[in-house]
Amino acid sequence: MKLGCTYIKVSDMEKSINFYSKLLQIQPQYSNKERWVMFNCGNTLALYNLQYDIDMLNKNENTDFHYNEAYIKYLRQENTGAGKTVVFNFDVDNLNEEFERVKNLNIGKVSEIMYVNITMPYYFFIVNDLDGNEIEVTGNYCSK
CATH class of the missing domain: 3.10.180.10 (2,3-Dihydroxybiphenyl 1,2-Dioxygenase, domain 1)
Known part of the structure; x- marks a missing residue:
């Protein structure tokens, strides 16, 4: 097993991209700005907007295509949000x-x-x- 990347759950993707771009002095190497952004800073550091998936689930837009039942259950649990985990x-x-x-x-x-x-x-x-x-x-x- 090897570490693929480290990612941070964030609540405001645009502000978080700005914060990490300034802090790391680099721009993201990959970006789906609403849900996932990756920086290469020696290893991959990614930002993940969990709210994007929650909003998709609440809109009930093609959820069977995008998510399985286990992930939907995970999204509905408490404490899956951003902040102070690592x-x-x-x-x-x-x-x-x-x-x-x-x-x-x-x-x-x-x-x-x-x-x-x-x-x-x-x-x-x-x-x-x-x-x-x-x-x-x-x-x-x-x-x-």
Whole structure:
């Protein structure tokens, strides 16, 4: 088994595309802008708009063609929505420069640079996307 891609459930596809395009400094490599968007950032990171499928189900438009009963049952369950299910960790060469770049983007809440030293020194900051998913950014830190 190998990892195919990692995807994030988002609630507003257009705003999420804008957020991740700015954060990752790349445009999507594939896009069905209403339901699925993929970025190639070392591995595939995709955005998935679950609401697209829920709306299709509610419209009852050709649902037997698009979905099976198991997926329809899944859509009707609670807690299938967006937000705070995984922390994404990105590594950069210069944490200080990346921190300033991300803050200046004004795309979401950004923490201060944090420090943890349990088994080794570790510096990082967190930026939250529109659905509250945490993106952790770490890398070489230069004290000022």
